[in-house]
Amino acid sequence: MGGWCCERGATVKVVVDTNVMFSFFKRGSFTRDLILNCPFGLVSPKFALVELRKYSGLIMKKAGIGEDEFGLTLKELKRVVEFVNLPVYFDCVAEVERICPDKKDVDFLALAFFEGSFLWSNDSVLKSQDRVKVYLTREVVGMFFD
Numbered sequence: 001m002g003g004w005c006c007e008r009g010a011t012v013k014v015v016v017d018t019n020v021m022f023s024f025f026k027r028g029s030f031t032r033d034l035i036l037n038c039p040f041g042l043v044s045p046k047f048a049l050v051e052l053r054k055y056s057g058l059i060m061k062k063a064g065i066g067e068d069e070f071g072l073t074l075k076e077l078k079r080v081v082e083f084v085n086l087p088v089y090f091d092c093v094a095e096v097e098r099i100c101p102d103k104k105d106v107d108f109l110a111l112a113f114f115e116g117s118f119l120w121s122n123d124s125v126l127k128s129q130d131r132v133k134v135y136l137t138r139e140v141v142g143m144f145f146d
Contacts, residue, residue, distance in 0.1 A: 013041040015112040016081060017105070017121035018051040020137060025063040025073050031137060035080055042081045043115065045107035049074075049083055089114035099129040 016035070021044070023031035035042065052059070052074065060070050086093075092110040100106045102125055109132050112119040118133040119126065126134045135143070 013043040015119045018048045019122045046083045101128045
């Protein structure tokens with residue numbers, strides 16, 4: 001994984017989309033294990049927390065958990081994913097807005113562009129733009145664990 005390290009030895013931060021984090025809430029899920037044992041730093045726009053809360057009912061239903069476990073799992077997720085405020089990557093938003101195929105994903109692409117990294121997302125429509133590399137979970141696994 002040396003190609004993903006900066007000159008000073010700091011790990012490059014990989015941007016993780018909300019659709020990937022949804023799977024974190026299911027106990028024993030492969031994606032949960034992958035996030036917890038990631039060989040790189042994970043970041044996401046703070047906006048992702050709004051989405052997770054917005055869809056908490058659906059997440060709880062699909063994961064088979066209650067509100068208490070949702071809250072505890074969200075706290076655990078916050079320990080492994082750094083949630084970044086918009087002002088940090090704001091200067092990249094305008095450029096990414098022009099090429100983003102799905103406007104609700106502008107923040108994720110802008111943060112990845114700002115970080116000079118890739119976006120880990122299971123939304124394959126995001127691959128239609130060419131400014132930011134987008135990798136599906138199976139591709140992330142192939143890059144780092146095969």
